[in-house]
Amino acid sequence: MSAPSPIDALLKQVVSDADQKKALDIRVYKPKSTVITDFIVVMSVQNPIHAKSLLRELDRTVSDFLKETPSDDFYAHVKQSGTPESGWLILDANAIMVHIISEAIRAEYQLDSLFEKRAVIFHL
Numbered sequence: 001m002s003a004p005s006p007i008d009a010l011l012k013q014v015v016s017d018a019d020q021k022k023a024l025d026i027r028v029y030k031p032k033s034t035v036i037t038d039f040i041v042v043m044s045v046q047n048p049i050h051a052k053s054l055l056r057e058l059d060r061t062v063s064d065f066l067k068e069t070p071s072d073d074f075y076a077h078v079k080q081s082g083t084p085e086s087g088w089l090i091l092d093a094n095a096i097m098v099h100i101i102s103e104a105i106r107a108e109y110q111l112d113s114l115f116e117k118r119a120v121i122f123h124l
Contacts, residue, residue, distance in 0.1 A: 051100055
């Protein structure tokens with residue numbers, strides 16, 4: 001049995017850490033076209049404080065992983081956009097893109113419907 005790929009290993013770690021930090025409704029999508037990213041992880045948060053805490057934890061997880069497991073599949077440094085107060089944060093490591101989003105904004109933009117049309121739900 002072969003070791004998991006770096007992408008699979010990081011994906012599992014991100015989902016596990018998000019679950020431990022009480023992220024809600026965590027879903028993993030594998031886009032049918034990998035032009036932008038290989039995997040999209042979407043999770044909801046309860047408030048800006050929860051978003052900030054989750055962002056800090058996942059940034060640390062991804063950054064530590066990238067230091068220990070360099071790979072052409074990932075950027076050298078994780079990229080971030082959004083603010084906790086906006087209700088929508090994105091962590092982009094190239095092969096894996098994480099959306100940390102408030103429940104209200106997730107429902108308003110119907111993000112899951114969009115991804116379900118253009119991706120398959122990925123089960124770890």
